[in-house]
Amino acid sequence: MLTIEGLTKTYKTGDKALKNVSVSVPSGQVVGLIGPSGAGKSTLIRCINRLVEPTSGAVKMGDSDITRLSRSELRRARRRIGMIFQEYALVERLTVMENVLSGRLGYVPFWRSFTRRFPQESVDKAFALLERVGLGDHADKRADALSGGQRQRVGIARALEQDPELLLVDEPTASLDPKTSRQIMRLILEICRERGLPAIINIHDVVLAQDFTQRILGLRAGELVFDGAPDALDEAALTRIYGEEDWTAMRRRSGDEEPEHHSEREMVERLEGLA
């Protein structure tokens, strides 16, 4: 259970990126965070693991308020929060395996990570995760030898290697083609289902957000202006988030895919039932 209370971020330049944002995400819920560029989506998810220091407000995971933790406590809290990035943010010159194992850095002392002697269970877990994301044969390749979709799969494996209790996902599909985007979103969603993992997914593509998430938050100029089910995101809501625009074309497209996109979520649910 993640609770954000009155989160405010004012940058040194005086830009107010977030204005008093309050929201709570129950465990197992996958939330899509949409909004125009510069609305504060990235700032919001970075305030949760304090890659960006919030100016005021609280971020509570369970009982502890992340904004009040000391440096070493913060490191321990970050272990429990997996993050997946736009443009993958893999360490390009390390191997796939090293990238996945870097998810364990918070758990091992420096000398073990320096000599790359991770505990065997971490390595086993990394192999299992690479298998899970479909990269079983690529463990020894260098990260920069992979395609965009494959790199994002490594990014997902790295986040899961942390044994996270929450996933923060920042524009996972921004540099991927439409088909790969859907595959990556489906993979993230499936994994969240398997593990009952809550996730906050920053995403530009409204149709993708509607297809794959259970709840949508709309951010505009640092303020939360929409919070509801994907189906409740109508033209009025889109205008509230993004401003005036003729949304009919986009709505029609997503309407065409309506049968498919319902089956998308339902299929995952059905698979879930089988498992």
Next chain:
Amino acid sequence: MPVATIDGAPVWRHRTSRQSLLIWFGWLCLVALFVFCWQVMTRDTIWAFVEDAPRQAADIGSRMFPPRWSYIERLLLPLWDTLNIATLGTVLGIIIAVPIAFLAARNTTPSTLIVRPIALFIIVASRSINSLIWALLLVSIIGPGVLAGVIAIGLRSIGFVAKLLYEAIEEIDEKQVEAVRSTGASGAQVIDYAIVPQVLPAFFGIAVFRWDINIRESTILGLVGAGGIGLQLQASLNVLAWPQVTMIFVVILATVVISEWVSAKVRHAII
């Protein structure tokens, strides 16, 4: 305002007439200054000597040829010393330069107000003093010999390596750093996993480049008594043994060509 309206149509020029005139005047001043400085500098030149120069050069040239090939036997040991001075000096410089580079880089320094300026000062101090002058100081402090040469080369290398390395560190992709930090990694682990892999190619390139420069610099350190082939050069110059001097030049040239070839190969292999 390079956009003007002439006959109702907009016209665009790179510069306004006024700017063009100013730039032209600036160049004129520069040429005038050059001519003036040239006159000041050559006031004490004795032109008779300059006219004589080609004859003098031809005279020394004729005495330098042919090189005394047999002298090479006595050059091999000093040459070995020279290579050792360059290599050990480079290693010494790198060992000291790496931590300084991390302290000087804006994105890894522990404190921008105190530590960074100190690190930058060390870099500037090391770079501002030529290795020949370092050697001169060190010979009078620790006495003549190879050790003074090694330390002189090392001290001079600190600034060069640290400067290029800290610039490489400042240019890394911060997203990779952010990603590693978000896993709960400690500061040392972030450096090891996110920063070192990104600067490693630059580091090897810088190290080999500096080694290559140091080979050239260490050939003259003997002039001030800091060991190596320069000692032989000075001895030969003192007794006007021109064929030996030529031989030393040949050996230095060959060494530099080989070191440059090696450094090009190594850099090519890394990148």
